[in-house]
Amino acid sequence: DAKTTQPNSMESNEEEPVHLPCNHSTISGTDYIHWYRQLPSQGPEYVIHGLTSNVNNRMASLAIAEDRKSSTLILHRATLRDAAVYYCILKRTSYDKVIFGPGTSLSVIP
């Protein structure tokens, strides 16, 4: 199964950039890298995804290493609303293999 490794927790100051790392050394060529976040007492929310190239959207940027064995989610200016658990997952076509690990709990300090 394709697994990811993330730090358990991270802290950031408000209005500063945040870099959330994810290791996925067993990634296969067809695995997409997806990021979701979960605010307290809510369902997970899609953030961004990519295959090989770096991706940007209104919420965040995704930087993917050249060998694809790691990736970094970048929040350009952290706000208090960004305090959440961030999940990095690998997705392939056989959906019974989707694995959500414990994720990274991000705290934002005012």
Place this chain on the structure above:
Amino acid sequence: NAGVTQTPKFQVLKTGQSMTLQCAQDMNHEYMSWYRQDPGMGLRLIHYSVGAGITDQGEVPNGYNVSRSTTEDFPLRLLSAAPSQTSVYFCASSYSGLAAYEQYFGPGTRLTVT
């Protein structure tokens, strides 16, 4: 669009009771799935469906049944509730089962089995 809706929001069951958790989406998504989330843990896939009439098991299917008679609805049935099924349940949908598509999650149902 309401997105993905789940009912009820909270439920308390006694051991041995059965119930159905409802999930509906109004985005005409083909792929739907059910996850459970235990305290301090990530989500684990229970069952999923790639279209009406087609369902399959995920990582932790025991004790749960699903059916998909319409594109919009994907109910999860607990056959005989056990305390180990105390958890928060999330339903999700996606335009397609392919890996390139993101999932949209419902707000969850918090279930307690006593």
